[in-house]
Amino acid sequence: xxxxxxxxxxxxxxxxxxxxxxxxxxxxxxxxxxxxxxxxxxxxxxxxxxxxxxxxxxxxxxxxxxxxxxxxxxxxxxxxxxxxxxxxxxxxxxxxxxxxxxxxxxxxxxxxxxxxxxxxxxxxxxxxxxxxxxxxxxxxxxxxxxxxxxxxxxxxxxxxxxxxxxxxxxxxxxxxxxxxxxxxxxxxxxxxxxxxxxxxxxxxxxxxxxxxxxxxxxxxxxxxxxxxxxxxxxxxxxxxxxxxxxxxxxxxxxxxxxxxxxxxxxxxxxxxxxxxxxxxxxxxxxxxxxxx
Ligand SMILES: Nc1ncnc2c1ncn2[C@@H]1O[C@H](COP(=O)(O)OP(=O)(O)OP(=O)(O)O)[C@@H](O)[C@H]1O
Ligand SMILES: [Mg+2]
Numbered sequence: 001x002x003x004x005x006x007x008x009x010x011x012x013x014x015x016x017x018x019x020x021x022x023x024x025x026x027x028x029x030x031x032x033x034x035x036x037x038x039x040x041x042x043x044x045x046x047x048x049x050x051x052x053x054x055x056x057x058x059x060x061x062x063x064x065x066x067x068x069x070x071x072x073x074x075x076x077x078x079x080x081x082x083x084x085x086x087x088x089x090x091x092x093x094x095x096x097x098x099x100x101x102x103x104x105x106x107x108x109x110x111x112x113x114x115x116x117x118x119x120x121x122x123x124x125x126x127x128x129x130x131x132x133x134x135x136x137x138x139x140x141x142x143x144x145x146x147x148x149x150x151x152x153x154x155x156x157x158x159x160x161x162x163x164x165x166x167x168x169x170x171x172x173x174x175x176x177x178x179x180x181x182x183x184x185x186x187x188x189x190x191x192x193x194x195x196x197x198x199x200x201x202x203x204x205x206x207x208x209x210x211x212x213x214x215x216x217x218x219x220x221x222x223x224x225x226x227x228x229x230x231x232x233x234x235x236x237x238x239x240x241x242x243x244x245x246x247x248x249x250x251x252x253x254x255x256x257x258x259x260x261x262x263x264x265x266x267x268x269x270x271x272x273x274x275x276x277x278x279x280x281x282x283x284x285x286x287x288x289x290x291x292x
Contacts, residue, residue: 006040013037013073033059035234046211048225055231057214061180098171102183104163108155115151121173140169161192182214230254
């Protein structure tokens with residue numbers, strides 16, 4: 001299948017965090033949280049980004065959102081380039097690239113009602129009259145499987161899955177081209193996870209929005225992604241078509257990630273831990289930390 005020209009292009013992206021300095025006369029060091037990462041996403045496509053905790057997934061997401069200083073590399077979405085550190089991201093870019101995070105309750109202002117939570121981006125970025133905004137909010141709620149009777153309720157009156165639907169509706173309000181989904185179902189019960197993933201798929205079919213779907217679990221990512229990129233210690237170690245990466249992972253780390261979705265007994269888990277340590281040690285031997 002030929003892919004459409006990319007909507008988002010990430011090239012050679014590196015993000016470094018300053019390392020803690022024990023004494024002022026020590027040389028300042030920095031650690032690469034993201035190290036020469038490149039990938040792209042076509043319009044209407046979902047790229048899954050998987051990797052264990054601390055591998056740099058959220059840092060990539062934050063960099064694309066313009067919330068994170070970039071040490072090197074470029075990010076392009078539409079015709080907007082984000083390059084050097086500290087540059088302000090244009091307002092138009094903020095409209096085009098939205099986010100949904102892991103904890104829906106934490107990301108929804110508890111004092112606001114649904115009508116205002118979902119309508120706020122419209123109030124801030126457009127000059128639509130209130131009545132038109134409300135119509136649009138109802139449309140957005142229906143798109144994520146909620147009803148107009150929910151308009152005057154507060155976030156605490158909803159289940160976790162419903163709260164995440166509200167967060168998705170809010171992210172959709174300004175018709176973004178791309179949504180960064182950072183562990184959007186990780187805090188939900190397994191039975192609810194698939195419902196929310198279905199909502200995301202329906203929304204994509206209807207609007208043509210692209211997703212960067214971040215998760216640590218390959219099984220969750222496989223379901224929704226056309227392609228998957230596997231991150232390990234700040235780098236993408238493998239990228240390919242979702243079924244291929246899940247069925248025939250080439251990199252030993254992807255194989256390990258895949259094995260963690262299988263039900264194994266404790267002894268196997270102990271073996272897995274040992275293997276993981278061995279793998280980490282071999283990476284450390286290959287890649288000494290770099291001074292800046
Ligand atoms: N503000 C920060 N200052 C210093 N180091 C940071 C900061 N944020 C993240 N890091 C480090 O950068 C690395 C990547 O973190 P990141 O949050 O991107 O990983 P992640 O893959 O999203 O992990 P998780 O699955 O736990 O969400 C980690 O080693 C982390 O400790
Ligand atoms: Mg994260």
